[in-house]
Amino acid sequence: PAMEPEISESHKAALRSVKPQLLINGKFEDASGGKTFETLDPRTGDPLMTVAEAQAEDVDRAVKAARQAFDHGPWPRMSGRQRGSIMHKLAALMEKHTEELATLESLDNGKAYATAVSVDVPMAIEFLRYYAGWADKIYGQTIPTEGKIQAYTLREPIGVVGQIIPWNFPILMQAWKLGPALATGNTIVMKVAEQTPLSALRVGELALEAGVPPGVLNIIPGDGPVAGAALASHKGIDKIAFTGSTEVGKIIMRHAAENVIPVTLELGGKSACIICPDADLDEAVRGAHDALFFNHGQCCTAGSRTFVHESIYDEFVKRAAKVASNRRVGDPFDRATQQGPQVSQEQFDKIMGLIDTGVKQGAKLETGGKRHGDRGYFVQPTVFSNVTDDMTIATDEIFGPVQSILKWSTVDEVIRRANDTEYGLAAGVFTKNLNMANTISRALKAGTVWVNTWNQFDCGVPFGGYKTSGIGREKGEAALSHYTQTKAVYMPLEEPLT
Numbered sequence: 001p002a003m004e005p006e007i008s009e010s011h012k013a014a015l016r017s018v019k020p021q022l023l024i025n026g027k028f029e030d031a032s033g034g035k036t037f038e039t040l041d042p043r044t045g046d047p048l049m050t051v052a053e054a055q056a057e058d059v060d061r062a063v064k065a066a067r068q069a070f071d072h073g074p075w076p077r078m079s080g081r082q083r084g085s086i087m088h089k090l091a092a093l094m095e096k097h098t099e100e101l102a103t104l105e106s107l108d109n110g111k112a113y114a115t116a117v118s119v120d121v122p123m124a125i126e127f128l129r130y131y132a133g134w135a136d137k138i139y140g141q142t143i144p145t146e147g148k149i150q151a152y153t154l155r156e157p158i159g160v161v162g163q164i165i166p167w168n169f170p171i172l173m174q175a176w177k178l179g180p181a182l183a184t185g186n187t188i189v190m191k192v193a194e195q196t197p198l199s200a201l202r203v204g205e206l207a208l209e210a211g212v213p214p215g216v217l218n219i220i221p222g223d224g225p226v227a228g229a230a231l232a233s234h235k236g237i238d239k240i241a242f243t244g245s246t247e248v249g250k251i252i253m254r255h256a257a258e259n260v261i262p263v264t265l266e267l268g269g270k271s272a273c274i275i276c277p278d279a280d281l282d283e284a285v286r287g288a289h290d291a292l293f294f295n296h297g298q299c300c301t302a303g304s305r306t307f308v309h310e311s312i313y314d315e316f317v318k319r320a321a322k323v324a325s326n327r328r329v330g331d332p333f334d335r336a337t338q339q340g341p342q343v344s345q346e347q348f349d350k351i352m353g354l355i356d357t358g359v360k361q362g363a364k365l366e367t368g369g370k371r372h373g374d375r376g377y378f379v380q381p382t383v384f385s386n387v388t389d390d391m392t393i394a395t396d397e398i399f400g401p402v403q404s405i406l407k408w409s410t411v412d413e414v415i416r417r418a419n420d421t422e423y424g425l426a427a428g429v430f431t432k433n434l435n436m437a438n439t440i441s442r443a444l445k446a447g448t449v450w451v452n453t454w455n456q457f458d459c460g461v462p463f464g465g466y467k468t469s470g471i472g473r474e475k476g477e478a479a480l481s482h483y484t485q486t487k488a489v490y491m492p493l494e495e496p497l498t
């Protein structure tokens with residue numbers, strides 16, 4: 001039967017909690033010229049909410065507000081401990097509104113509510129708490145020097161930071177970016193993804209309630225080539241951080257080069273998940289499945305090339321197809337649902353096109369391959385076997401629920417093939433052999449390697465890409481260095497008193 005998704009009373013209440021405008025200088029405002037766009041319900045493609053669409057002039061106002069807040073406001077001047085305490089208040093407010101935020105996340109993005117409420121929102125909160133804890137623990141060094149001079153370093157905030165985030169984990173990507181930027185005393189202009197502006201705007205309002213001063217956090221929903229480009233190229237920003245496609249990442253980097261500002265990029269991936277012959281087969285099938293299908297395949301770290309040893313290949317494929325075909329696809333608000341709709345028509349079309357290409361290029365479709373249902377952006381969990389390295393589904397990021405299973409024979413060969421990609425975000429290996437685990441994890445050219453697991457994202461552990469998957473690291477202590485600059489101070493030492 002055709003699913004009739006509803007907007008229930010609790011959904012309506014969550015939507016009413018959002019001020020669908022631009023957050024600039026502590027106020028919610030319309031975009032210049034009253035420009036708006038519709039954010040859509042991915043279950044149906046119907047409009048969900050009308051949201052202000054930032055234009056270049058609005059971006060300019062937001063950057064000026066952030067500049068004013070940085071140059072003259074209290075945020076960079078208050079103690080780290082005070083900033084940390086405000087961040088803790090924000091985390092507590094988000095915790096109080098967990099269900100509302102998770103509802104917004106599922107409505108706007110289509111992700112399973114059960115996941116949003118137990119993973120996305122709690123992780124975002126934990127993340128802010130983690131960085132709140134850092135706020136008073138960021139300091140320089142006293143450095144021994146030659147002669148009668150002393151030297152020490154200060155770690156100062158960079159200034160106004162531009163941040164551009166994607167739609168696949170809206171609230172979590174927002175927290176990843178806000179945590180280190182706020183803890184270190186920067187002020188922020190954040191461009192949220194046009195597909196998923198809602199949860200970020202609600203968090204922006206909660207930040208004001210928590211005591212984040214006006215102008216410190218400015219949030220501008222809008223289009224990439226308009227608002228995003230205006231932000232990335234603005235002369236008034238001191239740093240830019242971007243998460244999204246490698247293609248747009250290159251554009252961002254060119255803007256940063258023009259303004260000679262630091263840039264951090266978290267970009268695409270085509271992560272290899274290597275299954276060794278000695279792996280526990282059920283665990284490996286389950287692990288490789290979760291590696292790819294989590295969040296409907298919309299993860300930059302998706303294990304989108306499953307390399308399986310030839311000795312277990314046929315059995316692995318059979319079981320992988322069975323697990324995928326049992327995956328429950330449906331309304332994200334149904335508690336049993338594991339997979340909701342993809343985020344947009346554009347993504348849906350791209351995924352269906354790549355599935356088509358897989359078939360045309362000779363991969364064997366084991367399960368799925370079609371649209372699920374007849375409305376919205378649902379895609380059947382899809383598994384291809386007999387995938388070879390040169391096929392488009394093995395080289396291009398699909399960002400959908402499509403598992404490609406390749407066959408390998410020797411360890412040297414699988415390492416070479418796993419590394420034979422422009423990307424280097426994540427990779428993983430399933431084996432019981434410690435030497436094998438060590439050899440392969442050290443040989444893989446990727447910023448994260450998972451052994452007998454996948455999708456681990458602890459706040460304290462650095463995350464980022466090798467090669468075209470990015471520059472810099474998010475999370476952990478590592479991210480702090482991207483949001484501070486070091487000042488060296490020299491001061492003569494007086495002659496010793498005699």
Ligand code: ADP
Binds near residue numbers: 225226246
């Ligand atoms: P995806 O293909 O997953 O949507 P994008 O890289 O296109 O990834 O988008 C990630 C973020 O970058 C979004 O917030 C989007 O609006 C923004 N963006 C897209 N194009 C540009 C651009 N030319 N300049 C700045 N930001 C952009």
